[in-house]
Amino acid sequence: MAQEKNLWKQLKNNTKSIIWTRIEATSGLGIPDLFGYYKRGFWLELKIINNNKLNFSAHQIAWINRHYSEGCPVFVLAKDPPSKTLKLFSGSIVRDPTSIDEKPSLCSIDTRSRAQSWDLLMHILGCWCPDGISISLH
Numbered sequence: 001m002a003q004e005k006n007l008w009k010q011l012k013n014n015t016k017s018i019i020w021t022r023i024e025a026t027s028g029l030g031i032p033d034l035f036g037y038y039k040r041g042f043w044l045e046l047k048i049i050n051n052n053k054l055n056f057s058a059h060q061i062a063w064i065n066r067h068y069s070e071g072c073p074v075f076v077l078a079k080d081p082p083s084k085t086l087k088l089f090s091g092s093i094v095r096d097p098t099s100i101d102e103k104p105s106l107c108s109i110d111t112r113s114r115a116q117s118w119d120l121l122m123h124i125l126g127c128w129c130p131d132g133i134s135i136s137l138h
Contacts, residue, residue, distance in 0.1 A: 003048045007079045007086070008033070010111065011046070014118040018125065030063030032074065039126035042073035049080045049087075054097035061094045068092060075106070075125065084111050088121055090128070 011034075012020060019037040032045040045064065047054045054076065056064070068074045068091030076089045078100065087105035096103075106124050109117040 003079065003081070004033070004046050007046050007048070007077070010086075011077065015122055017122060030057065030059030030061075032060075032064065036125060038122055040073070042075060042125055043067065043091075044125070045074070045076045047076055047078045049078050049100050052098070052100050054078055054093065054100060056094050056097060064091045064094045068094075071129070073125075073128065077121075079111075085109060086111060086121075088124060 008022070015036075015038075017038060021035040023031050023033055023035060032043040034044040034046070036042050036044055043064075045056075045060065047056075064074050064076075072091075074091030076091065076093050078087050078089065079085075080087060080100075086109040087100070088107045088109075089103065089105055093103065106128060107117065107120050109121060
């Protein structure tokens with residue numbers, strides 16, 4: 001939990017243009033950790049990669065899969081402690097959260113440098129769609 005709390009702080013500090021609402025764990029089974037708004041609303045679950053996999057509860061899998069399948073923008077931001085990177089995945093990652101190093105991420109952030117990666121993450125959160133077609137935002 002401490003690593004997820006640090007991930008939340010890092011995300012909040014580097015995405016100041018996003019309006020974040022942190023969801024309490026007691027508010028409902030399976031609801032992602034964060035609701036964000038940047039040009040449109042989206043959901044974000046924070047995870048730590050352990051032994052090359054992501055651990056989701058059955059409720060999280062059901063919630064994310066149901067909403068993602070209906071076209072709701074749901075993402076998973078996963079921290080990989082050994083490589084010091086953050087990886088953004090679409091909600092479909094809950095269908096097979098193993099062998100994470102073999103799964104394509106929507107973007108990857110090297111936490112040791114600012115670079116343009118946080119801007120790319122914000123762009124993806126603001127316009128990426130489950131079918132892979134970005135919506136046009138003005």
